[in-house]
Amino acid sequence: MDVKTVHGFVGSKLSFSEANGDAGLKKAATMDAEALIGAVSASGLKGRGGAGFPTGMKWKFARAETRTPKYIICNADEGEPGTFKDRLILSDFADLVFAGMAIAGKAVGAEKGILYLRAEYEWLHPHLDEVLARRRKAGLLGPDILGGKNFSFDIEIRMGAGAYVCGEESALIESLEGKRGEARNRMPFPVQAGYLGLPTVVNNVETFAWVPCILEKGPEWFSKMGTQKSPGARLFSISGDCKKPGIYEYPFGVSLRQLLKDAGGENAKAVQVGGASGTCVPASKFDRKLAFEDLATGGSIIVFGPDRDMFAVAENFQQFFEEESCGQCVPCRLGNMRLHEAIVKMREEGLDAKGEMVLRRLAATMQSASKCGLGQSAPNAFLSILDNFAGELPRGKA
Amino acid sequence: MTAELITITIDGTALKVVPGTTVLDAARKVNIDIPTLCHHADLCSAALGKKVPAPSNCRMCLVEVEGQRALQASCATEINGPMNIKTSSPAIRHARQDILALMMSEHYGDCAACRRNGNCELQQLCAEYGVDTALFGRPEAPLYAMPDEDNIIQRDMNKCVICRRCLRTCELYQGVVALSPEGRGEHTDIATFMDREMMEAWCINCGQCINRCPTGALTERDDTAAVWAAIEDPDKLVVIQTAPAPRAAIGECFGCEPGTPLTFEMNTALKKIGFDKVFDTNFSADLTIFEEGAELLGRLYKAVVLKDNSAALPQFTSCSPGWIKFIEHFYPEYLPNLSSAKSPQQMMGAVVKTYFAEKNGWDPSKIVSVSLMPCTAKKFEAARPEMDASGHRDIDYVLTTRELARMIKQAGIDLPKLEKSDFDNPFGTPTGSGVIFGATGGVMEAALRTVLEVVTGEKIETLFDKADILPVRGFEGVRMAQVTIGKVGPVPAIFSHLVPDFEWLKGVTVKVGLAHGTANAIRVMQDIKEGGPLSQCHFIEFMACPGGCLGGGGQPIPTNLEIRTARAKAIYGEDAAYKVRKSHENEDVLRIYREFFKEGPCSHKSHELLHTHYKERV
Numbered sequence A: 001m002d003v004k005t006v007h008g009f010v011g012s013k014l015s016f017s018e019a020n021g022d023a024g025l026k027k028a029a030t031m032d033a034e035a036l037i038g039a040v041s042a043s044g045l046k047g048r049g050g051a052g053f054p055t056g057m058k059w060k061f062a063r064a065e066t067r068t069p070k071y072i073i074c075n076a077d078e079g080e081p082g083t084f085k086d087r088l089i090l091s092d093f094a095d096l097v098f099a100g101m102a103i104a105g106k107a108v109g110a111e112k113g114i115l116y117l118r119a120e121y122e123w124l125h126p127h128l129d130e131v132l133a134r135r136r137k138a139g140l141l142g143p144d145i146l147g148g149k150n151f152s153f154d155i156e157i158r159m160g161a162g163a164y165v166c167g168e169e170s171a172l173i174e175s176l177e178g179k180r181g182e183a184r185n186r187m188p189f190p191v192q193a194g195y196l197g198l199p200t201v202v203n204n205v206e207t208f209a210w211v212p213c214i215l216e217k218g219p220e221w222f223s224k225m226g227t228q229k230s231p232g233a234r235l236f237s238i239s240g241d242c243k244k245p246g247i248y249e250y251p252f253g254v255s256l257r258q259l260l261k262d263a264g265g266e267n268a269k270a271v272q273v274g275g276a277s278g279t280c281v282p283a284s285k286f287d288r289k290l291a292f293e294d295l296a297t298g299g300s301i302i303v304f305g306p307d308r309d310m311f312a313v314a315e316n317f318q319q320f321f322e323e324e325s326c327g328q329c330v331p332c333r334l335g336n337m338r339l340h341e342a343i344v345k346m347r348e349e350g351l352d353a354k355g356e357m358v359l360r361r362l363a364a365t366m367q368s369a370s371k372c373g374l375g376q377s378a379p380n381a382f383l384s385i386l387d388n389f390a391g392e393l394p395r396g397k398a
Numbered sequence B: 001m002t003a004e005l006i007t008i009t010i011d012g013t014a015l016k017v018v019p020g021t022t023v024l025d026a027a028r029k030v031n032i033d034i035p036t037l038c039h040h041a042d043l044c045s046a047a048l049g050k051k052v053p054a055p056s057n058c059r060m061c062l063v064e065v066e067g068q069r070a071l072q073a074s075c076a077t078e079i080n081g082p083m084n085i086k087t088s089s090p091a092i093r094h095a096r097q098d099i100l101a102l103m104m105s106e107h108y109g110d111c112a113a114c115r116r117n118g119n120c121e122l123q124q125l126c127a128e129y130g131v132d133t134a135l136f137g138r139p140e141a142p143l144y145a146m147p148d149e150d151n152i153i154q155r156d157m158n159k160c161v162i163c164r165r166c167l168r169t170c171e172l173y174q175g176v177v178a179l180s181p182e183g184r185g186e187h188t189d190i191a192t193f194m195d196r197e198m199m200e201a202w203c204i205n206c207g208q209c210i211n212r213c214p215t216g217a218l219t220e221r222d223d224t225a226a227v228w229a230a231i232e233d234p235d236k237l238v239v240i241q242t243a244p245a246p247r248a249a250i251g252e253c254f255g256c257e258p259g260t261p262l263t264f265e266m267n268t269a270l271k272k273i274g275f276d277k278v279f280d281t282n283f284s285a286d287l288t289i290f291e292e293g294a295e296l297l298g299r300l301y302k303a304v305v306l307k308d309n310s311a312a313l314p315q316f317t318s319c320s321p322g323w324i325k326f327i328e329h330f331y332p333e334y335l336p337n338l339s340s341a342k343s344p345q346q347m348m349g350a351v352v353k354t355y356f357a358e359k360n361g362w363d364p365s366k367i368v369s370v371s372l373m374p375c376t377a378k379k380f381e382a383a384r385p386e387m388d389a390s391g392h393r394d395i396d397y398v399l400t401t402r403e404l405a406r407m408i409k410q411a412g413i414d415l416p417k418l419e420k421s422d423f424d425n426p427f428g429t430p431t432g433s434g435v436i437f438g439a440t441g442g443v444m445e446a447a448l449r450t451v452l453e454v455v456t457g458e459k460i461e462t463l464f465d466k467a468d469i470l471p472v473r474g475f476e477g478v479r480m481a482q483v484t485i486g487k488v489g490p491v492p493a494i495f496s497h498l499v500p501d502f503e504w505l506k507g508v509t510v511k512v513g514l515a516h517g518t519a520n521a522i523r524v525m526q527d528i529k530e531g532g533p534l535s536q537c538h539f540i541e542f543m544a545c546p547g548g549c550l551g552g553g554g555q556p557i558p559t560n561l562e563i564r565t566a567r568a569k570a571i572y573g574e575d576a577a578y579k580v581r582k583s584h585e586n587e588d589v590l591r592i593y594r595e596f597f598k599e600g601p602c603s604h605k606s607h608e609l610l611h612t613h614y615k616e617r618v
């Protein structure tokens, strides 16, 4: 597979450029479901959408469900501020994603796939349709894939609704069902009752793209990369105050310092890891490692140079959540509004000890009481900025 | 099948539960109180008889579940395996306090002046949790425009906590979907289509949303000031009629157990307040049975004997104004099936300003006719422009049970302690057939008691013990019943202008249907459209509100199945205790046909005053 169009700067060698997804698919066609799940589990692949749930285990749960039909959904909503790696994968490596979805279908017993495409990526739609058509023609999609009798799978592309929360898997499913995009209760999980109430696997674009690579080269190829708790490699979207923003692939365990060096952001004073819902890491901690056991991330790395006003950053993030909350639950809807107001105010007047206590407690309430991941992670950026940059507030902390 | 019980621990106490029980229900079973705002007893899977996801949006019912990082909403957490649960901890308490303070941070309104002061779930929880409004402040000015004062359903978003009980009630019980969540983030609110005022929306004014609102965001238009003004105007003669359902419920506003009837105490209170006459809507309920029954006989005769397909059957009842607006909006092609008989409220209004005024030498233009109803939609019905055939408005003001309770309190009256007194003549005979109009199935039961006796010439008790027609009672959402007419009797004089004889009814199986809550009305209408069993019915009773009028939108808050059951018990208890239990034995009604509607039911004069027409609405 050759790289045709590269949207944005690719800063390191990508495994996807060298992969042969069809070889992975061919291999998969010869394996049974247990063996497929076994291989993905053995590779140690974890979800690339943020939460890092072991992919093999998710598939195993979905396989165990007896109700049919089942669905495979590719989460291409890519809404986390600072991520754009899924866009590159879709434009340049869509075959890997579609092969991965078909393999997932075989593994869990699903014949239907849906790719939920971010509204802003509408321009990719014709290209993706083209790839789908080519694959159908080549017998890589549709009935009896690669001549295999028990291997049928097809994929439909559906456009997203343009809301950040629709990247959250249950809100995504609601949106696909034509309803208001808002999170469901945590349980039942989508693998039990997802799209149309049926067992559904939702995985990130990149998660699917790794799957045919793993089958082609073997689980060990993958698990040899990275750390013991975070096997493999992943893509990072690096942006902000650096000379070479773009998409980089690293094995897990790489330090922030290394990333900054490669991207030309050595003089940063802080890095936001994981987008708006992630945490802000100060320069003193740049030796921390990017891995699920240390700094977990959906791939978004935003670099802040020495001149940045960190509470302006916090204000910006809080405003984002205030607007993007689906609005159904109180801690998120009102918590973000009040926290946003408080940040505006503290940038003017500073923050006294009592005010800080109230806000920390509010943040804890949002984290523990919100209905979905959006509200639960909404105060993270503010808290980490308050922990590390309180000195930037007027008169400092009282 | 008995599923294996699961042992869980709540606050250190072990208990066994059926799989699928929510943590909230399990805790309440062992008397652990977990606060809720978006949860409502009527709106959970158990009450609805089908699986609906808990909205879990207020986040008040959070508990700690061992092994879970975040707090879990107990209303949405089903027990499917062993669990160790804590319902009280600093984290839980702090979260609840914060959530309440957050709600108050966008809660604009004057608690002291609020209609729900003392009966507000938010206020009560704020008191329990010692909420600190200094944490996040209070709005200094309204965040939303106030609703137009003319709206019957008053919706003040400034007091809304966006719990969604209203729109879930509107959808799940009423099938109307007049309200939906709109906007995101800071712009989230509950709105009608195109943000119209409630009176311009396809709302049917049933008021079921009000009954389930935890705060003062939903209330009915307050007409008490106008009624006080009429009472205090020496020039006016103010009469009030009281419907059956309020008397079984008003005690709840005075600390009585649900199901405490205060019919005759209320008569005393109304006189003390200053009403000149107190009439019993039972009178016009019985009058309705004559008019609607005569209409049904006419339609059946047309269909069975004259083989005329234009007789619109099944005939639909027309006493529930929420149902009337519902069919006008959503099934206008079935308007011919509606009985043209006015509702009891309007019939009483029409005869008070004609028959009664003439008889007593009262100037009808000086009469102010008030009705006490369990219903908010009655305010809309009273205001329908066509309701003035006598040259005067049939009804001038409608008070809900809640509004009258306030007036009684304002007059310093302790209702349950009052002595009893009777209704006023000539509309003062309480009848069993009239009082059961307050429960779903009641209109049908009253109609059957009369129609079957009139047609067969035999006592209904030979068919149904104690005249209790049990097959039409109960709270099942859609019900059907049938009776085959064995022998027939002679046509009583009062109906002789309608049919020559009853021979054609011999051997006919009369089929009736019932539905309450307009979501159930949709089920019936769909079935009729598809030619299902309900299309074979002759007569169908529709009540807009769950449980019928006893569960009306103007009744005391709260409501739930237990409370509605208690009110039903009170109503059937009154029925059993009254001397007159059949409409055709109500001497007041027989008198008005002798003295005023001399040509009998469904005649020219009765059509003019007691019947009406309907229109399609968009």
Ligand SMILES: Cc1cc2nc3c(=O)[nH]c(=O)nc-3n(C[C@H](O)[C@H](O)[C@H](O)COP(=O)(O)O)c2cc1C
Pocket: A046, A047, A048, A049, A050, A051, A052, A053, A075, A076, A077, A078, A079, A080, A164, A165, A166, A167, A168, A169, A170, A202, A203, A204, A205, A207, A372, A373, A374
């Ligand atoms: C507010 C919010 C937004 C999210 N947005 C995305 C997204 O844009 N893309 C994505 O893959 N996952 C997103 N997720 C994570 C998904 O809910 C889900 O965990 C993921 O798609 C699962 O795929 P994975 O296991 O392959 O990571 C989001 C989660 C939350 C709470």
Ligand code: SF4
Pocket: A165, A182, A183, A324, A325, A326, A327, A328, A329, A330, A332, A333, A370, A371, A372, A373, A374, A375, A376
């Ligand atoms: S946490 Fe926020 S986004 Fe998630 S359900 Fe609650 S209001 Fe909606």
